[in-house]
Amino acid sequence: AGLVDLEAQTATTVEIGTRGRSANNRVKWDIAYYFAWIDNEMLELAVAPGLNQTVNAGRTIHQGVELGLDVTLLEGIFARSIAAPAPALASAKGAKAVQPVAAPAPQDRLVFRQNYLYNGFRFDGDKEFGDNQLAGVPEHYYRAELVYEHPSGFYLGPNIEWVFSDYPVDFAGTLFADSYATLGFKIGYRTPKGLSIYVDARNLTDEHYAATTGVINRAGAFNQAQFLPGDGRSFFFGVEYKF
Template sequence: MESGEDQQLSFSSFYAYKDLDHPILFVIDQVSHDFGFDLNYLNNADLGGHKNHFIAGISPTFGLLDDVRFANVLGERGAKFAQNYQQSTNVDFYIEDLYYLTDRFAVSVGGQISYARRDNEDRFPVSATNPDNSDVQDWWGYSPKVGLLYELTESAQLFFNASRSFEPPSFGELSNSALGGAGLVELEAQTATTLEIGTRGKSANNRVKWDIAYYFSWIDDEMLELSVAPGLNQTINAGRTIHQGVELGLDVTLLEGIFARGTVAPAPALASAKGAKAVQPLAAPAPQDRLVFRQNYLYNGFRFDNDKEFGDNQLAGVPEHYYRAELVYEHPSGFYLGPNLEWVFNDYPVDFAGTLSADSYAILGFKVGYRTAKGLSIYVDARNLTDEHYAATTGVINRAGAFNQAQFLPGDGRSFFFGVEYKF
């Protein structure tokens, strides 16, 4: 809904229902309802003769979950050993103002107040061997931010941000693995202070697009998930950790008009008589085919900060360098094809002690398809053409050898996927 030319009041909402029957070490039977809304006010009116963008809003979300656990008897439900009814509440109130000191230079100031509550009601009969695991935990957080924005051109900008963040634990992270998920553990909310600098935009001829950022975060009480027994994970709070990294996205159009060259309609003759109709502009160029090189790179410098047990070791389970690229030929008819590459540059640790590592890998794929804005779209996606043996992901443990469990989850071998989509 709108309340003026420079003002806008918006409302959005969502609802999700899920029914889960999941036989693992034990059988999990869950029915969940998630819902919430966002109400925000936007004002784009000038302030003191300068451009200004102000936004404020509130965003509450809620979750209701009935969680029942049974012993797993050859994939079937055995004796029931736990039932919990869980209510999750998250409320965020946010406000931000972006003020242009000049036509190209702007300052952003804002903040967010957050409240989170986790209410676990134990509905299984209480006995000496099955105590009442009901529990309520809540957290408050305040996340201020300040930023600078400089517009190099109409389509390119530099930015800097300094911000605090607040992340409360979910019920999945609070779940007590020692009790088969029947109770909650005590966890602190994760907070961080982050500095970020970067640039995003595109070239004047639209052939180069980029989004590059470097960040450095000091994190307190980071929530880390550990394998504590075969098939069971537990989230803990670490001490101080450091996250720094680079996020890079770069698209370059290498060639245009290879086989399909765009054309421009001839300009109409200039009118000379008084009262003649205005001259119409040239028609837009017809689409051309092109060869595009797309790249994404992540540097993940995640480590402990003078931890009593692990010093400054690298955090486990996350590759330090990850690169993905594709070289795609695109035809204006909707046809496209090209190879792609996924590459983890070096080995990365599986345990925080740094005694066990996953190997680096590179996998090659190829994709061909046809897509349209409306109607039928199809594709064939060939992955891992060299049939590379690699770990797509790993478990995370304190020290290797603590218990006998496979920690490497293998990626797919050579495989082919076919997809069809129809848009109305």
């Protein structure tokens, strides 16, 4: 009793992307676009207070963009590269002796790192929900940080997490979670080996927002909380030791 016969979920997906860096190594990117035709997608939804059930959707479409972009805005702000030594004078036999060219010392830098996700997940001509957006997944998600990095291992900088637009909690598209943006700040010290520490401050503006939600067919069918709140202003401290 209460069990549902499910069909296997199948999909056909195409994807194209590029990963690389600029000649001067100041810009790095990782970009991918995908499109998937899905049959019998398995969706989990709340059907009664405290009871979830997995069902098959009809045809659905998932398309999206995954973007990572790092841009070095400034280099050599306080710590500049040391020039390689000049060739040595002639040796005793008269041949020119050249000292090995040392690798330039690393510089400090200011880096702007960005990650963006576009989640275009929707029904495809469903008899009840048409082409509605699938519930519970923000369509746009963006995270960025502006970080100062010193060659000694010290780093610090602000960061932002941003959901651009409201997104549905129910497949009928009648109840939505609000868009939000949170601001944070991180400072720390990392080394390839030995002790690394950091302090991470999150949601400094104490934004009230739903970090995630439940998923239901249609809002109003039963009375149950669907919005799961995100953390308020909070601080985290971490220590790591590498051998």
